[in-house]
Amino acid sequence: MRCFDIGGKVGPFLGESQRYIIFGKTIMPEHPLESPVIRMPPSKKAGEFQLTYGPLAGGMLESVTLKFITPGEIIRGVGVEDKFKAREIKVSGRTIPDAILMIERLNGFHAASHSIAFSMAVEEAIGIKVPEEILKARMAMLELERIRSHLHVVANLAEADSFAVPSKRLSYLSEKVTRLISRTSGHRYFFGSIFPGGVFFSNRDKLSDLSSIGKEFNSIYGGLLSSKIFLSRLKGNGILQGEKIIGPAGRAAGISNDARLHSGCLPFGKTGLREITYADGDAYARFRVRSDEILESIRVIENLDLPAEIDGKKQQVSFDGPSKGAAIVESPSGPIFYYVEVEDGLIHLIDYSFPSPFNISYFSRSMKGKVFTDFQFNWESYGIWISESSAVIS
Amino acid sequence: MTKYWFLNGIRRRILTEKDLSAYKNPGLLWPSRIEGHGEVSCPVDAISSGGWNSEKCIFCRRCIPSYTPTGDQDIYETEKSDPVFRKSFHIFLVDSGTCGACNTEINSIFAPQYDANRLGIFVTNTPRDADAIVVMGVYTEKMQEPLKRAIEAVPKPAMVIGLGTCALSGGILGKNPLDREVYFTRISGCPPSPYTIIRALEEMRNRRRDGR
Numbered sequence: 336m337r338c339f340d341i342g343g344k345v346g347p348f349l350g351e352s353q354r355y356i357i358f359g360k361t362i363m364p365e366h367p368l369e370s371p372v373i374r375m376p377p378s379k380k381a382g383e384f385q386l387t388y389g390p391l392a393g394g395m396l397e398s399v400t401l402k403f404i405t406p407g408e409i410i411r412g413v414g415v416e417d418k419f420k421a422r423e424i425k426v427s428g429r430t431i432p433d434a435i436l437m438i439e440r441l442n443g444f445h446a447a448s449h450s451i452a453f454s455m456a457v458e459e460a461i462g463i464k465v466p467e468e469i470l471k472a473r474m475a476m477l478e479l480e481r482i483r484s485h486l487h488v489v490a491n492l493a494e495a496d497s498f499a500v501p502s503k504r505l506s507y508l509s510e511k512v513t514r515l516i517s518r519t520s521g522h523r524y525f526f527g528s529i530f531p532g533g534v535f536f537s538n539r540d541k542l543s544d545l546s547s548i549g550k551e552f553n554s555i556y557g558g559l560l561s562s563k564i565f566l567s568r569l570k571g572n573g574i575l576q577g578e579k580i581i582g583p584a585g586r587a588a589g590i591s592n593d594a595r596l597h598s599g600c601l602p603f604g605k606t607g608l609r610e611i612t613y614a615d616g617d618a619y620a621r622f623r624v625r626s627d628e629i630l631e632s633i634r635v636i637e638n639l640d641l642p643a644e645i646d647g648k649k650q651q652v653s654f655d656g657p658s659k660g661a662a663i664v665e666s667p668s669g670p671i672f673y674y675v676e677v678e679d680g681l682i683h684l685i686d687y688s689f690p691s692p693f694n695i696s697y698f699s700r701s702m703k704g705k706v707f708t709d710f711q712f713n714w715e716s717y718g719i720w721i722s723e724s725s726a727v728i729s
Numbered sequence: 730m731t732k733y734w735f736l737n738g739i740r741r742r743i744l745t746e747k748d749l750s751a752y753k754n755p756g757l758l759w760p761s762r763i764e765g766h767g768e769v770s771c772p773v774d775a776i777s778s779g780g781w782n783s784e785k786c787i788f789c790r791r792c793i794p795s796y797t798p799t800g801d802q803d804i805y806e807t808e809k810s811d812p813v814f815r816k817s818f819h820i821f822l823v824d825s826g827t828c829g830a831c832n833t834e835i836n837s838i839f840a841p842q843y844d845a846n847r848l849g850i851f852v853t854n855t856p857r858d859a860d861a862i863v864v865m866g867v868y869t870e871k872m873q874e875p876l877k878r879a880i881e882a883v884p885k886p887a888m889v890i891g892l893g894t895c896a897l898s899g900g901i902l903g904k905n906p907l908d909r910e911v912y913f914t915r916i917s918g919c920p921p922s923p924y925t926i927i928r929a930l931e932e933m934r935n936r937r938r939d940g941r
Contacts, residue, residue: 391823391875393854396832398824398872419871420826422902433772436789436901443830443920487833500734506840507744510923513837522759524830526919527790535790558734722829 373699376402376414383411390419394711397721403707410710413702415695421725426685431457434682435530442691442723443524444487447473447480448666450529455600456673457531459660465532467602468642472536474601475641476516476525477664478632483512484667485625485632486552488718489559492622495711496565501555508548508555515544536645542636549633556626569619573701573713576616582669582690584697584717587624588616594665601664606635618716625667625718668694668718691724744841758798760788760918760925765796773894773901783917784897784909802925807914810935811888814860817849818934820890821859823879825906827866830920831893835863837923850930856880861888861913861933867895867903876906888913888933893920 379385389400400416424441426434438453439446451473458465490505513523518541520528528535559565576588585592593610595603611627613620661674669690676684694717702713762783769776769792775785776792783804824832838845839852853859856879864876880887891912894900898909900919909915916929 390872391821391856391879396824396836397827397829398875419875420824420866420869421871422826422867422869424902432791433901436772436787440787440828440830440900440902440919443828444833446828446830498734500738503841504738504741506837507842510837510840510842521790522788523834523922524920526830527759527788558737720829722827 373696374414374416374418376404377412379404380411382406389416399721405707408706410702410705410707413699415699417692417695417721417725419725420721421727422722424726424728426682426728429682430680431461431531431677431682434685436527439524439526439529441726441728442689442720443526444484444720445480445666445668445671445723447476447525447529448664448671450525451477452600452662452664452666452671453673453675454529454531455662455664456660456675457677459662460658460675460677461531461660462658463532469534469645470601471639471641472534472538472645473529474603474606475538475542475636475639476520476529476534476536477595477601477666478636479512479516479519480525481632481667482548482629483509483516484718485629486512488625488715489556489622489629491715492569492618492712493559493565495715496568498559498562498565501559504551504555508552511544511548515541534645536642538641539643542641545633545636549630552626552629556630559626566619568709568712569622569716570615570617572618572705572709573621573698573716574615574617575697575701580697581693582665583621583624583628583667584616584669584694586610586612587620589614592670594663594670598663598665598670600662603635606638608635618712621716666690668720668723685728687728689723691720694719695724745844745847746842758800759790760786760802760804760920760922761798762801762804763788763792763796763798765792765794767795769795773898782898784915785894785900786917787894787900787919789901802918802922803928804917804921804925805915805929805932807929807933809913810933812935814934815849815936817851818930819851819853819858819860820863820930821853821856821861821879821883823862823864823872823876825864825866825872825876825896826869826903827893827895828902831865831895834920834923835865835892835926838926840923843923843927845927845930848927848931848936849934850927856882857884859883861890863890863892864896864907864912865892866906867899868906869903872906890914890916890929890933892916892926893918895919 383404383406386403390398398420402414403410404412424437426437439450441449486505486509490502493502517523519537521535522528580588580590589612591610596610609631611624613623659676663670663672672688674686698717763781773785773787775782862880862883889911891897897915899905914929914933918925
């Protein structure tokens with residue numbers, strides 16, 4: 336399977352971790368020749384001061400520093416210093432089995448998306464044909480990860496509003512999905528269950544809980560949509576509009592960009608997947624996109640006709656000189672792209688594009704003119720992972 | 730009815746699992762204690778002639794079938810138990826360089842299934858209010874200073890807990906941010922499951938297995 340014609344679709348360098356633009360319907364934003372993360376806030380004007388929050392601060396899941404420029408209440412600009420916990424991950428020169436262990440730990444919460452994208456790039460490079468049942472299992476894994484990640488974001492939005500009952504009920508559902516993941520893949524974060532050529536996957540009636548999770552989520556979702564207090568925090572908060580916005584943030588701004596449908600790496604088109612888009616581009620639209628995608632992902636998994644068991648036997652592969660491959664996968668926060676070159680069974684070159692640096696940039700842009708109480712809703716609505724944006728892969 | 734959240738919460742009744750053993754999450758095999766014998770190619774040298782070292786293991790399944798998981802998630806070690814924290818125990822979380830999984834797992838202990846708050850475990854927003862510091866992730870240069878200052882800010886005697894393989898041995902991605910001896914309690918796993926985390930915290934507070 337070839338996801339991309341590398342020769343025809345590779346674009347120019349775009350700075351750190353953004354070597355390639357993928358053309359076609361899946362949009363990776365063109366960006367100036369600098370990192371998309373806005374690390375430095377704008378310079379102070381008379382009467383303004385810089386408020387620094389982090390790197391170790393309550394309310395933030397990961398180590399990150401936010402630098403707000405403000406005259407007191409209105410935020411005129413915000414810089415996000417995401418490199419405090421930068422890990423250097425040396426993949427080049429590693430064997431493929433060692434490399435996949437590192438890739439899945441790049442962002443543990445989205446490990447399935449990373450390891451599936453990387454595995455598919457390697458499979459293309461070394462010429463492994465993957466059976467359809469493995470592709471279906473991978474699609475189920477991606478959707479389970481999406482459901483959990485979106486539940487996590489919606490729970491955080493409710494928590495930001497001190498909305499304890501829905502927040503805890505959503506955490507309850509998130510833990511239920513994590514246990515489902517554990518029962519199907521053997522690990523709560525898919526570690527060790529996805530690798531080039533195969534997966535460990537078990538579906539012996541274990542996914543039947545999904546329909547009750549969907550039903551319960553729908554009831555919470557309906558309740559949140561009828562809460563004026565909750566909605567007033569989200570509507571008009573962090574408006575982001577533009578033509579080349581990736582991931583759920585783009586779909587919330589009316590852009591059709593879902594790599595599941597446009598890349599062709601996995602046969603999502605056969606599942607009747609419906610792309611969710613909203614027009615407003617604010618935190619409310621991002622909340623709606625994620626919530627609707629939870630229900631849509633449950634429907635996709637239920638229609639997948641999944642195999643009962645895949646035992647995870649490694650396929651024997653042969654290496655015939657240098658070869659290259661690429662793949663793109665729609666992670667819960669946006670598209671993940673890997674390009675690899677393999678030589679003598681070792682990773683010779685790796686390039687990548689992750690959504691979190693872009694989401695940080697969108698957050699910075701959409702915070703201008705907002706007040707401090709808007710901050711947490713806006714931040715959570717992007718589903719940013721610092722582990723992903725700060726990692727440096729060589 | 731849905732918009733009356735308080736009533737709706739009551740209607741759902743108690744979701745917290747009473748028995749600590751129920752936390753064991755049937756079917757969770759990785760991470761758990763592994764047993765077996767024979768030579769295997771371990772990417773982090775967790776299996777050697779000296780046996781299996783849980784603090785190094787990333788539970789990657791490469792040792793199958795020579796070694797198999799037992800499902801026993803009591804994979805932690807604590808230097809001693811201190812009953813002074815039996816009633817309440819406040820922790821401050823330090824992310825030195827994680828993949829995000831340890832962060833979400835320690836937050837999972839506050840999900841309704843586990844509800845660590847009822848056991849008297851709370852997360853604080855400042856190390857000044859903390860009884861212990863939980864260190865997660867590998868060594869990263871820029872986090873060394875914040876980590877050192879956070880440990881200094883905890884009222885003495887400051888207890889340091891190492892959570893996850895990266896914090897204990899560096900795992901596959903790097904080196905550990907603190908020496909192994911600095912940790913009062915060492916919680917293995919990549920990432921440790923909520924059950925393992927709760928059991929380890931309960932034992933260091935000298936509380937009984939049934940949570941009392």
